[in-house]
Amino acid sequence: MSGLYMLDYGAGNVRSLVNAVEKLGYNITFVKDPSDLKKAEKLIFPGVGAFGHAMDALQAKGYVEPLKEYIASGKPYMGICVGMQTMFEGSEESRSKGLGIIPGVVKHFSSADKAVPHMGWNAAQVVKEQTEVDGQAVNYGINKDNVYYFVHSYAVPYTEALKDWTLATTQYGNEIFVSAVQKGNVFCTQFHPEKSGYAGIKLLRSFLQGTGIVDDSKIKIHDPLPSSKDLFTKxxxxxxxxxxxxxxxxxxxxxxxxxxxxxxxxxxxxxxxxxxxxxxxxxxxxxxxxxxxxxxxxxxxxxxxxxxxxxxxxxxxxxxxxxxxxxxxxxxxxxxxxxxxxxxxxxxxxxxxxxxxxxxxxxxxxxxxxxxxxxxxxxxxxxxxxxxxxxxxxxxxxxxxxxxxxxxxxxxxxxxxxxxxxxxxxxxxxxxxxxxxxxxxxxxxxxxxxxxxxxxxxxxxxxxxxxxxxxxxxxxxxxxxxxxxxxxxxxxxxxxxxxxxxxxxxxxxxxxxxxxxxxxxxxxxxxxxxxxxxxxxxxxxxxxxxxxxxx
Missing domain, CATH: 3.20.20.70 (Aldolase class I)
Incomplete structure (x- = not known):
């Protein structure tokens, strides 16, 4: 695929994501300058590290406004972990402001009934669902029978205000948080597909193969709360x-x-x-x-x-x-x-x-x-x-x-x-x-x-x-x-x-x-x-x- 780019602000392990994309037969180009974002036809932002460190790096390198412009253009965008968290207005982890594209604030997990960070494999319950949109499964292959790899201390609690954005939720202890978002051209996961075994690689393939743009008017939305349960695995x-x-x-x-x-x-x-x-x-x-x-x-x-x-x-x-x-x-x-x-x-x-x-x-x-x-x-x-x-x-x-x-x-x-x-x-x-x-x-x-x-x-x-x-x-x-x-x-x-x-x-x-x-x-x-x-x-x-x- 020509036009597939990855935004790496210089922190953490992005090699695994590159290897996963290449295993699927695609080439990916690193964004080296804000002007590169205008060349991208599909963009992946792998979030590795802390929220403040990520946003400060984006600001320092001049990526914030071009990134907002790219997302507003309607072209496919995928964010992973902190790459998803930066889409929100802010985080309790830092005083740095987020991109503000999705309403809400990322919050620290309570540790009353669980270990924090949330580190390991857990399920994702699909909230939005439609079989196919122009050949693209709207849930991007997220399957309730699979578990995915999470590693984070901060998450976005699910609320009704986020219903239009929430693709999947996950329960950890007594807390239910947003584990994937999707709206129009935007798709993000709190978990790491590139670290989630073949289940995660299949999810990446779904994003890469599809149009990456979803008609939100045709989506069926489920209530994420009644059937939610903690499926965190050892x-x-x-x-x-x-x-x-x-x-x-x-x-x-x-x-x-x-x-x-x-x-x-x-x-x-x-x-x-x-x-x-x-x-x-x-x-x-x-x-x-x-x-x-x-x-x-x-x-x-x-x-x-x-x-x-x-x-x-x-x-x-x-x-x-x-x-x-x-x-x-x-x-x-x-x-x-x-x-x-x-x-x-x-x-x-x-x-x-x-x-x-x-x-x-x-x-x-x-x-x-x-x-x-x-x-x-x-x-x-x-x-x-x-x-x-x-x-x-x-x-x-x-x-x-x-x-x-x-x-x-x-x-x-x-x-x-x-x-x-x-x-x-x-x-x-x-x-x-x-x-x-x-x-x-x-x-x-x-x-x-x-x-x-x-x-x-x-x-x-x-x-x-x-x-x-x-x-x-x-x-x-x-x-x-x-x-x-x-x-x-x-x-x-x-x-x-x-x-x-x-x-x-x-x-x-x-x-x-x-x-x-x-x-x-x-x-x-x-x-x-x-x-x-x-x-x-x-x-x-x-x-x-x-x-x-x-x-």
Whole structure:
């Protein structure tokens, strides 16, 4: 298609959207100047990041008025996530004004009965419906039997005043919000089609193939409220530990307590469980809801532009259309020539290469220590704060590596303790969870409660909760740890470490109400296929996403 343009104001992961469009056989041109908008016959605005950052960038680059003119011209327009939110008058996230094309204000989710950000797969209930308009399905292929990937802390509550604009609504907890809008030539989604598996790719195809212009006078409008219900699903995440082996090749590995070498007399080579790009594609096809890469090689002598994990992300995002998280190395780095890159610069490079979220480990512990030393006042200098400000809280994951420290009585420590039914080596009935850095090799005077609460205050949007005591044991997740962390924060939590069978996933979802569960080795070695996990969890009554049909 000639005349298909994408408005990228310079923030976040747009590579996945480009790859999805190209997979469908279309070429897309980047808008590089406001005058390019006059050349566009179809325009997609992928919203990645925070509302204020997006609107400020549009203003600074001179895009606001030309964008309004393009939409007013009647030519097809598609906005995604923040690209939809900017269509409204404003947002509680920022003082910046929106485009004002749709009446209303974007509001922050309440967190009374749910984790915020709303991060994961949820259904979209079609409100407007007509079978076909000039070959274009008016609901753009949105199907009530599918779930789509959402990642946001702000949304537009549904009201009768928005009835003419609302294409679909979604319920999360007790709140019903607008998850897609459509009127005339305008089509926008709060969810990310390019990250919603084949269901989302089909939706993009519907927009690209059709005229993109709908006769609103022929639309049937349903009442979105009576039949609405929360269909938010639990996520199953596949994690890939990636490092260089002795030949310099990147491989997916897994070990016991970070020992990733084969057990031989000479020490053995790095355990090789597959190539990261190929393995990620396999997991996507098997139904993984998200893929996480953990870089466990420093690559300290590489210029940032040549970091091997950037190429892994670029290639993975060509065939994997679910969210990608990258962890390891998200910190200030210095090139061999002395050029310094901030953690924000590093994160930006990963986002542009295909990542949707970055995971911060040791540096999060140091940031929390700094936060407490500063009387619990954020000073705006940490990587967590800077990345969240530019890309939104949902882009920042904190990877926590705690281990149990047993005490006979809570009075023996100043840290937050729990009473445990699993006594310590000397019969201790209490323990606290010590945070570690440097891959678990160094303990700090900081407990997991302190870390997660500080990181939430600093702007993080999700906690990846590992457990050193459970890693590699296949004995199940540390339920006590997960319950304790869930009670301390309102952001989503990913349970990690210890999964050995499908029953462990059922247990962690039912007993802790955690939003997602992660596994690595059992998936790599095919000891427990992802399909089996999902089938078991679904049979137990827990909502999970099914495996998409191919295009």
């Amino acid at each position: 996520r199953i995440i596949a994690c890939l530990d990636v490092r260089a082996n002795d030949n310099g090749d990147l491989v997916v590995t897994k070990g016991d307590q970070y020992d990733v070498r084969e057990k031989t007399e000479d020490g053995g080579d790095v355990r090789n469980l597959g190539k990261p790009v190929e393995l990620a594609k396999r997991y996507f096809e098997e139904g993984a809801d998200e893929i996480a890469f953990l870089n466990i090689t420093s690559f300290r002598n590489c210029p940032m532009q040549d970091l091997p994990m950037l190429e892994v992300l670029r290639r993975t995002s060509e065939t994997v259309f679910v969210p990608l998280t990258i962890g390891g190395g998200i910190r200030d780095v210095t090139d061999p020539d002395g050029k310094v890159h901030s953690a924000l610069d590093v994160a930006g490079e990963y986002f542009r290469s295909g990542a949707d979220k970055v995971s911060i480990g040791s540096d999060a512990v140091y940031a929390a220590e700094k936060y407490y030393a500063n009387d619990c006042i954020p000073d705006g200098t940490t990587a967590i704060e800077n990345i969240a400000k530019a890309y939104g809280a949902q882009a920042v994951v904190i990877s926590v590596d705690p281990k149990r420290v047993y005490v006979k009585d809570p009075s023996e420590t100043t840290h937050h303790v729990i009473e445990t039914p699993y006594p310590g080596p000397n019969g201790e009935k209490y323990c606290w969870y010590q945070c570690t850095v440097k891959g678990g090799r160094e303990g700090r005077d900081l407990d997991v409660h302190q870390l997660v609460t500080a990181c939430q205050k600093l702007g993080a949007g999700e906690i990846l909760l590992n457990c050193m005591d459970k890693d590699g044991t296949n004995s199940g997740y540390d339920i006590e740890l997960i319950k304790d962390v869930k009670s301390a924060i309102t952001i989503p939590v990913v349970a990690s470490s210890g999964a050995g069978n499908p029953q462990h996933f059922e247990q962690v979802f039912k007993e802790t109400n955690v939003e997602s569960a992660l596994a690595a080795g059992i998936f790599h070695r095919r000891e427990v296929p992802i399909e089996d996990v999902k089938a078991h969890v679904k049979k137990s009554g827990v909502l999970v996403r099914g495996v998409d049909a191919e295009l």
